[in-house]
Amino acid sequence: TLGAVGHPQFVELCAQLLNRPNEAVAVQHHAAQHLGGRNDEQGRTAILAAFKSASQNLAIGLARGLALGKDGTEALLAAAEKGQASPHLLKDPTVEQRLRNGKPENLDERVQKLFENLPPEDDRLKQLQIARLEGYRTMPGKSDSGAKIFEKHCAACHRLASKGGK
Numbered sequence: 001t002l003g004a005v006g007h008p009q010f011v012e013l014c015a016q017l018l019n020r021p022n023e024a025v026a027v028q029h030h031a032a033q034h035l036g037g038r039n040d041e042q043g044r045t046a047i048l049a050a051f052k053s054a055s056q057n058l059a060i061g062l063a064r065g066l067a068l069g070k071d072g073t074e075a076l077l078a079a080a081e082k083g084q085a086s087p088h089l090l091k092d093p094t095v096e097q098r099l100r101n102g103k104p105e106n107l108d109e110r111v112q113k114l115f116e117n118l119p120p121e122d123d124r125l126k127q128l129q130i131a132r133l134e135g136y137r138t139m140p141g142k143s144d145s146g147a148k149i150f151e152k153h154c155a156a157c158h159r160l161a162s163k164g165g166k
Contacts, residue, residue, distance in 0.1 A: 011035065011042045018050035018062070029061030036065030036072055044075045051085045063089040064098065073102030080114050087114040088121065 014031035017023055032050070035043035047066045054062055063085065066072040076099070079085035089095055090111055099107060119127075155164035 011038070011046055014043075015046035015049070018046065018058070019053065021053075025055075025057050025061070028058050029064070032058075032061045032065030033068070034065075036068035039069035039071065044072055047072075048075060048079055048084065051079060056086075059086060059089055060092050060095070063092060063095045067095050067098035067102060070102040070104065073099050073104045077104055077107075077110055077114075081110070087111075087118055088124070090114065 014035050017031040018028050018035075020028075032047055035046050037043075044066060047062050050062055051059060063076055066076045066079075076085065076089075076095070080087045080090060090099065099111075104110070150158075150160060151163070154160075157165045159165055
């Protein structure tokens, strides 16, 4: 395969997979593992670039891939310190173990500093929900479209405005 022989197109292909919004997350995680496993600058650069538009789920896979080698653990910590990757990723058990295995300089102090002003996970999720709800509230509604969606997906079990299930 391209990956086994270290072919340059392999890095490009994996980087493309990481940046496809409709790609299966499992495939993206696999690409991140391959890139991180290369333990070279090209692989790390591709992973770091993908953080910019990554979902939380993909970001965990990116962090796990990046933390596969010592240089990758340094790159992940530096990205978190620069605000390019969420410090919350460092709490993932796999990432945490890989960081310890990579033995970056001053790991405990750096992680402690990153976690100092980090809101609790529940707070962060609540703020995200509020922001998304506000976004939905400002979007123009289309009651006809909503009614069709309700009839198709909800009405079998739920009742609204005298329409739908019992």
